[in-house]
Amino acid sequence: MKQQSDAEIAGQVAGNPIVLDQKSHTTVQSFIAASNRKLLHVDTIVPWAQDVDVSKPPKLEETSWIYGTIQWRGLSPAQRTELLWLETARDVSYCIWQEQAFAEMYIGYVNRYHSSLSSDIREYLVISSREELVHTLMFRRYLHVAKLPIWSHPKTIPRFPAFAKRTINQHPVYGILWNLLVKWHTDLNAMYQTQHALVDPLTRAIFKEHHAEETRHIAFAKMIVENFFTTAHAGEANALREFIKRAFGIFLHEITFMPEIARLTSFAFPVAIDDHKNIQDIRNSPNNLRINRERFRDVHEWCMKYKLLP
Ligand SMILES: [Fe+2]
Ligand SMILES: [Fe+2]
Numbered sequence: 001m002k003q004q005s006d007a008e009i010a011g012q013v014a015g016n017p018i019v020l021d022q023k024s025h026t027t028v029q030s031f032i033a034a035s036n037r038k039l040l041h042v043d044t045i046v047p048w049a050q051d052v053d054v055s056k057p058p059k060l061e062e063t064s065w066i067y068g069t070i071q072w073r074g075l076s077p078a079q080r081t082e083l084l085w086l087e088t089a090r091d092v093s094y095c096i097w098q099e100q101a102f103a104e105m106y107i108g109y110v111n112r113y114h115s116s117l118s119s120d121i122r123e124y125l126v127i128s129s130r131e132e133l134v135h136t137l138m139f140r141r142y143l144h145v146a147k148l149p150i151w152s153h154p155k156t157i158p159r160f161p162a163f164a165k166r167t168i169n170q171h172p173v174y175g176i177l178w179n180l181l182v183k184w185h186t187d188l189n190a191m192y193q194t195q196h197a198l199v200d201p202l203t204r205a206i207f208k209e210h211h212a213e214e215t216r217h218i219a220f221a222k223m224i225v226e227n228f229f230t231t232a233h234a235g236e237a238n239a240l241r242e243f244i245k246r247a248f249g250i251f252l253h254e255i256t257f258m259p260e261i262a263r264l265t266s267f268a269f270p271v272a273i274d275d276h277k278n279i280q281d282i283r284n285s286p287n288n289l290r291i292n293r294e295r296f297r298d299v300h301e302w303c304m305k306y307k308l309l310p
Pocket of ligand 1: 214
């Protein structure tokens with residue numbers, strides 16, 4: 001492990017909020033090396049010139065938010081295709097918002113705790129923030145190339161950035177765990193629905209490239225949270241659990257079906273934005289319950305282990 005200065009060691013003793021065991025430090029250093037070996041460049045990250053292939057769907061039909069419902073059966077093939085692309089625009093917009101917010105959050109920790117953090121943690125917080133910002137540029141380029149709208153109407157901004165703000169004055173593990181749950185779900189969702197031969201190749205490629213870096217971000221955040229639960233007092237651990245449980249349900253609802261889709265379709269969407277009864281039924285449709293069980297299995301098993309599920 002890299003030598004640390006006396007000031008750094010003193011700082012850690014004085015109040016380092018992110019304490020890891022030695023094995024985790026070794027892993028963080030391997031992540032830093034991997035990130036430095038391959039820097040993503042927006043221009044060359046995927047073959048932009050090939051454009052999206054609109055004759056192919058951007059994701060499997062069975063992963064549409066309303067697949068298998070009476071509302072889905074009422075749509076024409078062209079309307080179904082439009083819906084799949086708009087849902088993909090939502091997924092991409094979600095990545096842009098959350099990654100801008102979490103890059104700011106991580107850099108905030110670097111500023112606030114600069115001399116108390118161990119140098120490898122500080123370095124990886126900066127590296128992963130840089131990677132997230134490059135991802136936002138890649139995702140914005142994708143929306144432009146695919147001629148898709150960013151879901152950014154003030155009324156359509158989802159609730160998770162507001163929740164992220166509530167983590168600001170807490171111990172960093174609050175923000176890091178919240179970030180972990182959001183990014184882990186979004187990455188599992190993207191890989192589940194797009195990595196198939198019949199899907200548009202450009203869409204497939206951006207999510208695959210994204211996944212390679214996200215895998216490290218997810219593993220880093222998991223280590224921090226796991227180390228926290230190993231060392232925290234029961235009271236501290238339970239306070240974190242209660243905080244996360246409150247947001248978990250909202251987030252799962254939002255990722256499964258976002259009612260604001262009704263504002264974006266060129267046709268009259270069969271579920272009105274304030275039709276709470278139908279919205280709830282759709283979120284709990286047999287197909288959504290099935291795909292949530294399948295695509296989110298890894299994250300939910302991990303959450304179960306640490307008692308984070310509502
Ligand atoms: Fe990312
Ligand atoms: Fe991310």
